[in-house]
Amino acid sequence: MDEYEQKNHLEYPELTMFQMVSRIAAQYPKEPAYEFYGRKTTYKAFISRIERAARAFWAMGIRNGDAVTVCMPNVPQALDCFYALNRIGAVANMIHPLSARSEISFYLNISESKIILTLDMFYEKVEEAILEVKQPVTILVARIQEELNPFLKTAYVVRKGKEYLKFPNTDHAILWKDFLKNCQEDIPLPAPQYDPMKTSVILYSGGTTGIPKGICLSDLNFNACAMQARESIGEEFRTGLKMLSCMPCFHGFGLGINLHTVLIHGACCILMPNFNNKSYARMLLKKKPNFIAGVPTIFEALLHIPELDGADLSFLHGMFCGGDSLSIELKKKIDVFLKEHKADIQVREGYGLTECVTASCLTPRDSYREGGIGMPFPDTVYRIVKPGTDRVVPCGEEGEIILTGPTLMLGYLNNPKETAETLRKQSDGKTWLYTGDIGYMDADGYVYYVRRLKRLIITNGYNVYPGQIENVIDAFPDVSYSCVVGVKDPKRMQRVKAYIVLRDGIKADDDCRKRIMDYLQNHIARYALPREIEFRDELPKTLVGKVAYRILEEEGNKKCS
Secondary structure, rough: OOOOOOOOOOOOOOOHHHHHHHHHHHHOOOOOOEEEEEEEEEEHHHHHHHHHHHHHHHHHHOOOOOOEEEOOOOOOHHHHHHHHHOOOOEEEEEOOOHHHHHHHHHHHHHHOEEEEEHHHHHHHHEEEEEEEEOOOOOEEEEOOHOOOOOOHHHHHHHHHHHHHHOOOOOOEEHHHHHHHHHOOOOOOOOOOOOOOOOOEEEEEEOOOOOOOEEEEEOOHHHHHHHHHHHHHHHOOOOOOEEEEEOOOOHHHHHHHHHHHHHHOOOOEEOOOOOOOOOHHHHHHHHHOOEEEEEOHHHHHHHOOOOOOOOOOOOOOEEEOOOOOOOOOHHHHHHHHHHHHHOOOOOOEEEOHHHHHHOOOOOOOOOOOOOOOOEEEEEEEEEEEEOOOOOEEEEOOOEEEHHHHHOOOOOOEOOHHHHHHHHEOOOOOOEEEEEEEEEEOOOOOOEEEEEEEOOOOOOOOOOOOHHHHHHHHOOOOOOOOOEEEEEEOOOOEEEEEEEEEEEOOOOOOHHHHHHHHHHHHHHOOOHHHHOOOEEEEEOOOOOOOOOOHHHHHHHHHHHHOO
C-alpha cells in the first residue's frame, strides 16, 4: 500500500475552541472540568472564569488577532487565560516557563505580544526579558496559592511562596487577581468568530538554523485533532472519566491531547504543573485517573517508583506515549509492568509533530506490530516518498513520511522559506506536511517509524542509525535507558558513543562496561559497535522531557577537540 487514509470521515463543527468547551459546559454544567490539588472547578464555573478573564483582556485593549504570551505550567490560570484569549479572537502564544531570558525576549518579539502571563516564581526573569522587547509589554503575575484550598495555601506560602510575595513591583506588572477586577461586566463581548484560516495558537519547535520556529495553528487544527484522537483511541471519553494532565500546556501533546481533547468531551483534567516520581505516583494512586499520556522518559520512570510496588492500576483505561520514539524493549517493559499491576491495557504509541498539533497516528488497542506506530487518524492521509522528491515508494520500502489532513499548521510564523519547504502542494491539489522522518507502511496501512532523516552516524563509510543501537542497549537487563551519538574521530570521521543510565543498584564500573560490550557484540554489526560507553546518573532532557541527544553530541565532540 503506497498511501493510507482512514475511511471513517468525521464532521468538524464550525466552532472555536472556546465554543467547543462552552457547548459541553451547557450539557454538563455540574461536572468537573479540571481539578488542581483537590480543588475542583465545574464546567459552569470554568466558563464563568473564562468569560471574566476575556472581559479583563478586552478592558486592557486586547482585540481580535492580538497576541498574548502564556508562560505557564499546567495551573488553572493558564487554562482560563488560554480559552479567554480564544473567546475574543486573540492569539495565545504558548511558551515554556523555564525558557531562558533571551528566549522569552525572542518569543515576545516575534509574536509582537502586548501582554505576558507568568507565575510569580518566574517574574524576575520575565522582567529582565522585556528589556530586550521592541514593544511595551504588561506582565500579569499569577500565584499558585490562589488556586489552593486554605490548608494547602498556607502550607505553600510558608514553604515555598513566601519569597515571591514581593512581586510584582513595577508599574507595568499586575497580579492576575487584580487584573480580573478590571473586567467590565456592562460591556458586551463580541460573539466568537470561527475562521479555519486564522492563527489562534502559536507553539514552538526547533529550527534547522538553531532558531526556534513559531508554528501557527487554528481552531480547526485543535478541534480536528481532539475529535480524531477520541475516535482513534476507541475508548469511551465522557463525563466521570479523568486524565492525569502532566504533559505541559505549552507543548502540542499537552495542550492538544492532555487538555483540549479531554475538555471538549466532558471529562476531567487532573492538572499537574510539573513531574517528579513521587508526586506522579501519589496522583496515580490517590486520583485513579482513567487515562495517562506522556513521553517515554515518564513511563520509564514509572518502572522504578517504589510507591507503585504492588499497586492496583486496574482503573487505567488507556496509556498513550508520544513526543519521542518508544523503543521496542521499553514498550515490552512497560506492558509487563501494566500487567503485573492489574491494568488490562498496553501502552499505545502515537506519532506526530507540532506542525500538525500533535499525534496524527496511533497504535490500535491490542494490535501492536513490532516497530510500528499504528494507523493514521481519521481524515489523515499518509504517504511514504523518496527523500528529496514527491515520488511515492512501494509498500514496505523506506522513505520520508508525509501526511495531509485538517490538522496541518497554517505555516511558520514570519518564515515563508521554511514553510514552503515543509508544506508542499502536490498535483492532487492537497498540501502535504513533509515530516523529515523516515518510515514505511505495510500492506494494511500500518505505519512504521525508522529514524529521523538527519539523525545519522556515518563511520568508515557505513550508515549507523542510533535508534536501532539504543533498542539493543535498552534490552540489556542492567540498563535503564540510553542515548547513542556520533562523535568526531580522526580515522573513521565519526565513531559511535553510547551514554547509558543503569538501573538502580547496578554499579557503573569496568566490569559492567565489559558485560554490556560482550552482549552488544552478539547483536550489533562490528562497524556499528559503540567505541566508547559513558555511564551517567541521568541524561539531559529537552524542555518537554525528550533525551537531548544534540547536547550529548556537543559534549562528546568537545572532548575530541
